[in-house]
Amino acid sequence: MQYVKLNGPKPLRKCSLGKISMFVQEAINKGIIRYHKTLLVSNSENNNSFFSQQANSLDEGSKLFQLQKELKVLAIQLALIDMFLEVPPNTQISLAQIPLNLKKSIIFDYTLV
Numbered sequence: 001m002q003y004v005k006l007n008g009p010k011p012l013r014k015c016s017l018g019k020i021s022m023f024v025q026e027a028i029n030k031g032i033i034r035y036h037k038t039l040l041v042s043n044s045e046n047n048n049s050f051f052s053q054q055a056n057s058l059d060e061g062s063k064l065f066q067l068q069k070e071l072k073v074l075a076i077q078l079a080l081i082d083m084f085l086e087v088p089p090n091t092q093i094s095l096a097q098i099p100l101n102l103k104k105s106i107i108f109d110y111t112l113v
Contacts, residue, residue: 072108079105 004012004020012020027033034043083101087093
């Protein structure tokens with residue numbers, strides 16, 4: 001993961017290690033890459049069929065789902081901004097308190113994976 005973070009494409013270098021880990025795990029789950037001993041290798045027999053299936057599966061339902069996910073992310077971002085604006089200057093918010101405060105201000109389940 002750290003190799004990708006340091007030497008990968010520019011969009012991936014901007015991502016956190018956690019997000020890169022999530023991308024790698026998703027690629028493993030979808031059969032794009034696999035473990036060979038201690039290395040991640042391309043799963044060449046599945047790559048072509050995977051990408052053709054992905055191109056065909058972008059129907060209205062998946063577009064709607066993606067839009068809903070993006071709206072949830074936006075709502076979470078706005079709730080976080082509001083939370084920090086309510087705190088008096090020069091005071092701190094505990095990281096452990098953020099999920100509790102989010103539950104108070106957001107009425108939907110915010111598991112986005």
